[in-house]
Amino acid sequence: MNPTPPFLRPFGIAGLLLALAMAGERAGAPTAQDASAAAQRGASLFTGKAHCGACHAVGGDEKGRGPDLEGIGGRAAERGAAFGLSGSHAGTSYLFRSLLHPADEVVEGYNPMPESWLASGLDDDEIADLVVYLQSLGGHAAPGEVELPPAWLAAKRKDYEREVQLTSIGDPARGKALFFDEKGNAGCVRCHSIDGEGKDICPDLTSVHFVQRPLYVLESVLDSSAFIVHGYRQLMLQDDSGVLHVGLKVDEDEDVVVLVIDDAGTTEEVWKDEIVDQGYSEVSRMPGNFADLLTARQVLDLVAFVLRHDELRAPTTEGTEAPEAAMEELLAAAQTPFPELTEDQERYRLAMSKGDRRNGASIYAHYCTPCHGTDGTGTGFNAVNLETKPANHTDDRRMAKTEDRLLHGVITRGGMKTGRSFLMPPWGGTLKEREIWDLVAYLRTLHARIPPVNHPG
Amino acid sequence: MLRLSIFAVLAGLLMPATKPSSLVPTGGKLAVHTRWEGERPQPLPPLNIDPKTAEGCVAEGETIDATNRDLRIASGGGVSDVVITLTPQDPAAKKDASAETYVLDQKHCHFEPHVLVVPAGSSVRYENGDGVTHNVHTYSLHNKVFNSSVGSGSSELRTLDHPEIVTVKCDIHSWMKGFVYVTDAPYFGTTDADGSLELDQLPAGTYEAAWWHPTLGKGKLDPVTIAEGETSILELPLKARHKHKRKHRR
Numbered sequence: 001m002n003p004t005p006p007f008l009r010p011f012g013i014a015g016l017l018l019a020l021a022m023a024g025e026r027a028g029a030p031t032a033q034d035a036s037a038a039a040q041r042g043a044s045l046f047t048g049k050a051h052c053g054a055c056h057a058v059g060g061d062e063k064g065r066g067p068d069l070e071g072i073g074g075r076a077a078e079r080g081a082a083f084g085l086s087g088s089h090a091g092t093s094y095l096f097r098s099l100l101h102p103a104d105e106v107v108e109g110y111n112p113m114p115e116s117w118l119a120s121g122l123d124d125d126e127i128a129d130l131v132v133y134l135q136s137l138g139g140h141a142a143p144g145e146v147e148l149p150p151a152w153l154a155a156k157r158k159d160y161e162r163e164v165q166l167t168s169i170g171d172p173a174r175g176k177a178l179f180f181d182e183k184g185n186a187g188c189v190r191c192h193s194i195d196g197e198g199k200d201i202c203p204d205l206t207s208v209h210f211v212q213r214p215l216y217v218l219e220s221v222l223d224s225s226a227f228i229v230h231g232y233r234q235l236m237l238q239d240d241s242g243v244l245h246v247g248l249k250v251d252e253d254e255d256v257v258v259l260v261i262d263d264a265g266t267t268e269e270v271w272k273d274e275i276v277d278q279g280y281s282e283v284s285r286m287p288g289n290f291a292d293l294l295t296a297r298q299v300l301d302l303v304a305f306v307l308r309h310d311e312l313r314a315p316t317t318e319g320t321e322a323p324e325a326a327m328e329e330l331l332a333a334a335q336t337p338f339p340e341l342t343e344d345q346e347r348y349r350l351a352m353s354k355g356d357r358r359n360g361a362s363i364y365a366h367y368c369t370p371c372h373g374t375d376g377t378g379t380g381f382n383a384v385n386l387e388t389k390p391a392n393h394t395d396d397r398r399m400a401k402t403e404d405r406l407l408h409g410v411i412t413r414g415g416m417k418t419g420r421s422f423l424m425p426p427w428g429g430t431l432k433e434r435e436i437w438d439l440v441a442y443l444r445t446l447h448a449r450i451p452p453v454n455h456p457g
Numbered sequence: 458m459l460r461l462s463i464f465a466v467l468a469g470l471l472m473p474a475t476k477p478s479s480l481v482p483t484g485g486k487l488a489v490h491t492r493w494e495g496e497r498p499q500p501l502p503p504l505n506i507d508p509k510t511a512e513g514c515v516a517e518g519e520t521i522d523a524t525n526r527d528l529r530i531a532s533g534g535g536v537s538d539v540v541i542t543l544t545p546q547d548p549a550a551k552k553d554a555s556a557e558t559y560v561l562d563q564k565h566c567h568f569e570p571h572v573l574v575v576p577a578g579s580s581v582r583y584e585n586g587d588g589v590t591h592n593v594h595t596y597s598l599h600n601k602v603f604n605s606s607v608g609s610g611s612s613e614l615r616t617l618d619h620p621e622i623v624t625v626k627c628d629i630h631s632w633m634k635g636f637v638y639v640t641d642a643p644y645f646g647t648t649d650a651d652g653s654l655e656l657d658q659l660p661a662g663t664y665e666a667a668w669w670h671p672t673l674g675k676g677k678l679d680p681v682t683i684a685e686g687e688t689s690i691l692e693l694p695l696k697a698r699h700k701h702k703r704k705h706r707r
Contacts, residue, residue: 182589182590183589183590183608183609185606185608187590187606190590190629191628191629199510201628201629201631202628224604225604234596236596236597236598236624238598240674241669241670241674241675242621242622242669242675243622243624243636243671243672244596244597244598244622244623244624245624246596246624246626254704255701255703255704261631262504262505262631262632263507263510263631264505264506264507264631264632265505266504266505271701277598278598279598281596281602282602283594283595283602283603283604284604285594285604285628286604286628287592287594287604287605287606287628288603288604288605289605289606289613290606293606293608
């Protein structure tokens with residue numbers, strides 16, 4: 001989906017904003033009081049509702065997750081020029097772009113900024129105030145330059161709402177139990193804290209739902225190394241005896257590199273004249289096998305808890321659990337198709353399945369197509385010989401009713417042991433467990449509806 | 458400099474004359490004895506273990522062992538965790554890496570053993586013999602790395618293809634550290650708690666020998682000769698790595 005008008009598409013959002021900013025020039029200039037009031041409102045949004053202060057400092061010594069924004073209003077035009085923005089409002093366009101479309105440009109040494117304006121629920125006026133505040137940092141607050149692209153904002157919000165819908169079918173109360181079960185397969189509390197409870201080894205998750213999009217949270221659980229938070233990347237230094245010293249680099253001088261090697265803050269000095277090789281670890285300190293350890297339902301429950309733990313704090317819902325009937329209703333709702341949602345749906349489906357669909361495709365081509373056909377419709381060359389016809393894997397209704405685990409079971413144990421046709425052979429002896437999950441992942445690409453969520457147990 | 462002395466003990470001379478002879482050669486043995494040379498060093502500072510994080514690591518009432526395993530010297534002077542590798546000088550005598558699976562366990566919130574040697578291409582099963590959940594996180598520049606949550610009694614099987622010393626850590630119990638020494642050498646071992654190691658069934662011949670230790674460094678040794686039915690002895694004196702001097706003031 002791209003709501004940018006066609007004539008501006010080559011320039012993306014920047015072009016749109018630039019055009020709108022230029023349009024704004026024609027509007028009546030706001031007074032100095034307007035400007036200062038807007039900047040003040042923006043300042044309180046910065047530390048408050050918009051949660052910018054969670055990562056950015058404005059002056060001071062502490063290095064945050066995001067760049068220090070002191071003087072950003074003065075630097076904005078220059079930075080904008082580096083990204084091809086020009087004209088009298090290039091600085092304002094740059095601030096807009098950084099805020100609304102942060103993945104477009106990332107300051108070196110930092111992670112891409114999340115689309116926090118969506119997660120924190122800023123309305124159009126609040127976005128404008130925030131930009132005026134950023135202008136005022138080392139520059140001039142100029143509300144007249146600030147013109148919003150309302151249609152684009154509305155489309156992004158609609159997109160975001162769908163994402164919330166997709167990831168909110170889990171039960172936060174169940175998710176909470178999984179989060180705090182130290183002995184369980186999830187046991188997030190072994191490392192993370194939320195609402196003041198837990199360990200501070202890993203990022204605190206209390207405010208993550210104000211900053212990150214729901215699909216990011218889901219992705220973090222399923223593929224933790226896709227995105228390692230800045231400041232959590234481990235440096236590996238190999239000395240001349242072959243030992244890899246591992247830790248977070250905290251200091252360096254002409255002689256040594258200082259690494260923090262454990263959570264107690266123990267430091268180790270590695271002599272530079274002994275270092276023969278080095279690299280950063282691409283693997284997160286968060287384990288990467290939760291997609292194997294947890295059912296899809298458990299993953300959704302956890303995501304629901306992280307995103308909606310505020311609801312559990314409210315006295316009205318504390319300790320209550322959604323009744324089973326309501327849960328079923330939610331799950332059924334999740335299975336009804338969202339016609340305009342194909343891209344998200346696809347992403348969701350792939351995120352939910354444990355396997356590698358590309359590998360699944362080649363296994364399918366080798367073992368399954370003789371009966372199920374190259375297009376998965378159950379019309380392979382061998383189908384004519386079979387009394388009971390092979391399953392049609394493109395049948396939306398049927399496939400949407402079949403859980404991943406059941407598909408896995410039928411492939412592994414064969415039709416006879418799972419109440420299906422005895423003509424479906426068991427593949428558990430031929431294929432590895434991983435390959436069977438790859439097949440399941442591939443099967444999920446053959447039909448359009450969202451698959452059902454696995455039930456716990 | 459390291460001094461190395463090898464004695465071939467002619468065990469056969471001490472054996473009774475009626476020793477049954479075998480047509481299949483069973484090879485010879487190498488007995489390695491490490492010995493700390495000079496004054497004993499101060500032990501490394503103990504591991505920094507937060508008692509709350511260590512809950513469940515040991516039985517109630519017991520205290521977790523905080524010894525830093527990177528340098529352990531036995532009362533007799535032997536050094537633990539010294540890796541010895543042997544490669545036949547005759548390329549024809551080189552055998553293929555063994556296909557067996559090696560186990561790195563987690564016990565009382567420490568990796569067991571502290572140093573595991575495996576031939577390149579073999580599999581390591583990372584086990585969890587504790588009652589608490591661990592995660593196994595490998596660090597390497599040349600091998601495939603991973604980080605997996607491994608619950609009590611579960612395990613994770615992975616292959617290591619390239620010779621390298623892989624560092625293994627647990628992020629939940631961040632003091633936990635172990636090494637997997639991946640080698641191309643067909644014969645290898647690590648010294649035990651007394652600082653000794655015995656390698657047997659070594660085909661007769663001459664071998665290139667090398668040693669490695671987590672904090673004492675590494676080195677090449679004089680070639681080792683193994684004779685059929687005999688035990689060769691390798692004395693390995695060890696001392697601290699050279700002291701660094703700061704060139705610059707901090």
